[in-house]
Structures are given as C-alpha cells and as structure tokens.
Amino acid sequence: MRTSDPSPKNKYTPPRSRNITCIVLHCTSAAPHFGVNDIDEWHRFRGFLRTNIPSYAKNKKNLSIGYHYVVNEDGTYSIGRDEIEVGAHVKGFNKNSIGIVLCGTNKFNDKQIKTVISLIKELMIKYKLEPKDVLGHYELDKGGKTCPNIDMHAFRQQLV
Numbered sequence: 001m002r003t004s005d006p007s008p009k010n011k012y013t014p015p016r017s018r019n020i021t022c023i024v025l026h027c028t029s030a031a032p033h034f035g036v037n038d039i040d041e042w043h044r045f046r047g048f049l050r051t052n053i054p055s056y057a058k059n060k061k062n063l064s065i066g067y068h069y070v071v072n073e074d075g076t077y078s079i080g081r082d083e084i085e086v087g088a089h090v091k092g093f094n095k096n097s098i099g100i101v102l103c104g105t106n107k108f109n110d111k112q113i114k115t116v117i118s119l120i121k122e123l124m125i126k127y128k129l130e131p132k133d134v135l136g137h138y139e140l141d142k143g144g145k146t147c148p149n150i151d152m153h154a155f156r157q158q159l160v
Contacts, residue, residue, distance in 0.1 A: 018084060020127040021096040023120055023134045025155075026089060027148040032073040032104035036080060039101065040065040048088045050081060057082040067099040069119060075111025077119060090140050098123055106149035117158055124159065131159040 028034055036059075044064035053060055058079045065080040066088030072078060080099075081087055089099030102108050102116060120134055134156055137147040 018086070019096055020083075020098055020123075020129070021133065022093070023098045023100060023123055023127075023129065024090050024093065024137055024140065025116070025120075025134065025148045025150070025152070026067065026099060026101040026137045027105060027108075027150075028101055028103050029105050029147065029149075030103075032108075034103055035072055036062060036065060036070045036078040039067065039070060039080070043088065050085060052085075054082055054084055057085070066094075067101045069098070069100045071100065071102045071112050071116045071119070073103050073109070073112065075109070075115045077115055090137055093140050098127075102148055108150075120159060131156040134159060 028039065030038075040062035041064075043066050048064045048066050050063050050065070053063075059065075059082070062080060067080040068083055068085075068087055070078040070080055080101075083098060087094045087097060087099040089101070090097065100116060100119065102112055104112070108116075124130070124134070134152075136150060136152040136155075138145040139152060
C-alpha cells in the first residue's frame with residue numbers, strides 16, 4: 001500500500017543545469033533610456049522567442065528577450081531570460097554563456113559600470129569562472145562587431 005501520492009504535481013523537479021563557460025557583455029547601441037521591454041520588442045521583431053519558460057522563471061513577461069540581464073541607465077539591472085534558459089545574444093555561443101547588456105552605445109555611467117562589475121563578479125563565483133571567461137560580443141563575433149564598445153582587456157582588470 002502506498003502512503004504518498006506519486007503524481008507529478010507533488011514532485012519537486014530541480015531546474016536542469018547548463019554548463020556556463022563564459023559571460024558575454026553587450027551594449028544596446030541605442031539611447032541609454034531604453035530598457036528590458038524595448039529590447040524584448042526589438043528581439044521579437046528579429047524573431048527571437050523564448051520557449052519552455054520555466055515555471056520558476058523570474059521574468060515570464062518578456063517572451064523574446066535574448067539577454068539574461070539588462071543593466072539600466074540608473075545603475076539597476078533587470079532580469080531578461082532566466083539563467084537556466086539558453087540565451088539569444090551571440091550566435092554559436094548561446095548554449096554555454098550568460099548574456100549581459102549595458103543600455104547605451106559607448107558611454108556608460110559609473111553606476112552602470114559598478115553594477116555590471118558587481119553582477120559579473122557574482123556570476124563568476126557562481127559558475128567558477130575567471131576574468132578571462134568574460135568576453136565582449138566582438139571577441140566572439142568577428143563579423144565587424146564592436147559591441148560592447150569597451151576595451152575588454154581593461155575591463156577584465158577590474159574583475160581581478
């Protein structure tokens with residue numbers, strides 16, 4: 001005789017994991033006041049679509065955003081895709097990366113830089129990464145990209 005209900009509704013299924021090997025930094029290449037909802041709209045227009053959004057995902061509203069985190073002009077950050085979801089931010093490297101985008105083109109304020117450094121340091125600890133594992137989009141996509149328009153060598157020095 002069974003004493004517990006074996007139905008799936010009473011089972012906790014831990015999130016599946018991804019093997020994160022790098023963090024990829026981007027910029028929106030747009031005015032810094034644009035945020036997560038605007039990026040979601042741009043990505044929807046490009047045909048990005050989140051599928052199988054986990055029930056525990058922190059952001060279930062934005063169905064197309066390709067980045068995991070958006071660093072806003074005011075120094076706060078918004079969640080895009082859940083870290084467990086494969087991103088849509090750098091072709092050929094989405095499966096094993098976390099994508100972070102800075103709102104703006106090439107002039108980021110001190111609040112944004114402080115936030116992105118703090119966020120990346122937390123992710124480096126979580127995923128056991130080193131500064132060399134933090135890359136600019138242009139370092140992976142050799143098709144003439146300059147994103148995030150930051151000297152990544154100098155930026156990585158701030159992560160030590």
